[in-house]
Amino acid sequence: GAGVSQSPSNKVTEKGKDVELRCDPISGHTALYWYRQSLGQGLEFLIYFQGNSAPDKSGLPSDRFSAERTGGSVSTLTIQRTQQEDSAVYLCASSSGTNQPQHFGDGTRLSIL
């Protein structure tokens, strides 16, 4: 069956540009998560959606980062005015509910020149 789908798989952009990363969760999963994986920091939580609401945004590193989810399905993570330290793999996960296992996509590898 279809897993979590993320696009693009790779993104290279210049410092200062805005980027949008997309996540399509497993069908029927109500919870959606964004994480960031970088060499120095490991895997870090960014934001959690239950339906279209985001009850936990505690991991967003600055106000340049925002995310939304529409129709209880697809989510978009937007990074404005990108900086070199934003270079990382951005991973999306989904689960069928609270305290249920989270299943990950293969991520978007973001490189800021």
Add this chain to the structure above:
Amino acid sequence: QKEVEQDPGPLSVPEGAIVSLNCTYSNSAFQYFMWYRQYSRKGPELLMYTYSSGNKEDGRFTAQVDKSSKYISLFIRDSQPSDSATYLCAMKLTGGGNKLTFGTGTQLKVEL
């Protein structure tokens, strides 16, 4: 000090060996414990998901949780070259936010 500590390795073992991977943690409120396997340029793949203390077995994999010692383990029996990957432990609190807190991962290589 990080909430979850994991030896980064690399750990190299011969094919057929029993592999032991471990994590320690500091927050006694963690109640859910997971092990993920991650191949290069792929997302983490869930291997084991356990609640509270005890053992759980699935095929060649056994997960153990010792909450009194704040210590979790993953054992891999009859290791295969295809098991070569990075293994991440992850933990979650009960209720509240659903975020996972990860260890940094242990790189495993199973050699022929």
